[in-house]
Amino acid sequence: xxxxxxxxxxxxxxxxxxxxxxxxxxxxxxxxxxxxxxxxxxxxxxxxxxxxxxxxxxxxxxxxxxxxxxxxxxxxxxxxxxxxxxxxxxxxxxxxxxxxxxxxxxxxxxxxxxxxxxxxxxxxxxxxxxxxxxxxxxxxxxxxxxxxxxxxxxxxxxxxxxxxxxxxxxxxxxxxxxxxxxxxxxxxxxxxxxxxxxxxxxxxxxxxxxxxxxxxxxxxxxxxxxxxxxxxxxxxxxxxxxxxxxxxxxxxxxxxxxxxxxxxxxxxxxxxxxxxxxxxxxxxxxxxxxxxxxxxxx
Numbered sequence: 001x002x003x004x005x006x007x008x009x010x011x012x013x014x015x016x017x018x019x020x021x022x023x024x025x026x027x028x029x030x031x032x033x034x035x036x037x038x039x040x041x042x043x044x045x046x047x048x049x050x051x052x053x054x055x056x057x058x059x060x061x062x063x064x065x066x067x068x069x070x071x072x073x074x075x076x077x078x079x080x081x082x083x084x085x086x087x088x089x090x091x092x093x094x095x096x097x098x099x100x101x102x103x104x105x106x107x108x109x110x111x112x113x114x115x116x117x118x119x120x121x122x123x124x125x126x127x128x129x130x131x132x133x134x135x136x137x138x139x140x141x142x143x144x145x146x147x148x149x150x151x152x153x154x155x156x157x158x159x160x161x162x163x164x165x166x167x168x169x170x171x172x173x174x175x176x177x178x179x180x181x182x183x184x185x186x187x188x189x190x191x192x193x194x195x196x197x198x199x200x201x202x203x204x205x206x207x208x209x210x211x212x213x214x215x216x217x218x219x220x221x222x223x224x225x226x227x228x229x230x231x232x233x234x235x236x237x238x239x240x241x242x243x244x245x246x247x248x249x250x251x252x253x254x255x256x257x258x259x260x261x262x263x264x265x266x267x268x269x270x271x272x273x274x275x276x277x278x279x280x281x282x283x284x285x286x287x288x289x290x291x292x293x294x295x296x297x298x
Contacts, residue, residue, distance in 0.1 A: 017207045024203075025210020029218075032197055032211075033131045035121030036094055052098040055105070059116075061124070064141040071138045072124040073145070076104055076114040085150035087290055088142055088178070089116040092156025092185075093130075096123030099277055103153060106283035110291055115146045119158070132164055132190065132226065133173075133219045139165040140173050148177035151290035155277060156250060159186020160228055167231040171220020180293060181239040182286050183228075185273050187250050188257045190226035229257040239263040240289045242282055249273040264289075 017024045041049070059074040074097050078084045087107050089100050097104075097116040104114045119135050120127040139161060143149070154162035162183065168175030187193060194215070198208050215223045232239060241263040243255035250273060259265040271279050 017204045021204075021206035022210045022213075024207045025212075025214050028197075028201065028203060028207055028211050029131075029214040030129075031201075032194075033129045033134075035128050035130050037128075038121075049098055052101055055101055056098060062145065064117075064138070064145060066120075066134070066137045066141045068120060068129070068134045068137060069127055070125070071120055071141065072118045073142055074116045074118070074124075075146075076108055076116065078108045078111050078113050080111045080113075084111055084113040085290075086146050086148075087112045087114050088139070088146070088149045088152045088162075089114055090135075090139065090152065090154040090158030090161055091116070091119065091122065092154075092158045094122075095155070095158075098123070099274070100153075100155065102278045102280065103283045103286055106280070106287045107153075107290065110287045112150065112287075112290065115142055117142050119161075131218065132161065133170045135161040136165045136170045136173055139176055143176040149179070151180040151182060151286075152176070152178045153182040153184065153286055153290075154186060155184040156186060156273065159183035160188075160190065162186075163228040163231055164226065166237055167235060169219070169221060169226065169231060178237060180290055181237045182289060183239065183241045183255075183258060183263070184282070184286075185243055185247055185250050185276055186228070186241065186254065186258070188228040188254045190228075191223050194223060229261040232258060232261040232263060238289075238293055240266060240285070242266045242268055242276070242285065244268045244271040244273065244276055246270060247273045247276075 059076045062073045063070045064073050091100055096118055100116055107114050117138055118125040119130055119138055121130045152162045165176040166178055212223045241255045241258040243252050245252045255265055266285055268276050268282055276282055
């Protein structure tokens with residue numbers, strides 16, 4: 001049930017739309033970009049971070065400059081040493097490198113050097129603002145330092161970031177080179193995400209139009225261009241999509257769209273949206289695909 005405060009918030013947007021829809025659209029976009037407060041950590045999350053502390057201590061930590069500030073890249077070396085193939089790992093919204101621990105550990109065990117970035121406003125990276133353009137700029141910074149990559153692995157929003165980074169969809173940011181792409185529980189359609197956001201806030205048509213214009217101003221392309229399946233269809237990067245049919249945050253149909261665009265699809269029943277990251281079978285499939293392009297069992 002919606003709280004009184006939230007209902008008043010929606011009413012304020014509806015009133016502002018009648019007076020200044022362009023400003024209301026910008027305000028809605030800034031709200032969309034707002035990241036969680038870094039100090040608001042649940043007891044369960046604090047326990048996860050504490051358990052992962054020794055793992056994170058194994059990495060070297062680099063500060064990379066981007067147009068929006070600095071991001072932290074965690075550099076996990078393998079036993080292979082110099083010359084090891086490099087994999088970039090990108091977490092999702094409201095997540096961080098610690099949650100990618102099982103995947104990173106498996107990749108290292110197969111001889112990869114793993115670079116895991118904390119997106120702005122997440123993990124060790126500062127800030128309270130994140131959108132697709134900012135995230136792609138962070139990936140570009142990692143590529144400039146550590147690329148080209150043998151593979152890029154993205155979970156949830158990180159998967160959308162990976163597709164757009166490789167596609168070169170953001171104005172002024174060169175495409176990122178990778179031999180293979182792995183999308184774990186990733187959404188395909190940014191327009192659909194914005195439509196969910198519009199319904200959540202009860203935004204009117206005029207504000208929605210202004211919001212779309214704000215996306216185009218920031219990213220250099222209209223919102224309807226940011227459909228991952230369409231981008232994948234014109235790319236020549238071998239792609240593996242891994243998704244749980246029971247995912248309650250990103251529908252399984254999103255993975256079907258990637259499959260229709262040419263990606264290989266691995267079903268991971270029972271793993272949900274976040275448990276999938278700790279699954280050994282999933283991590284092994286990612287490593288096998290990164291190494292040889294092996295197709296896992298569907």
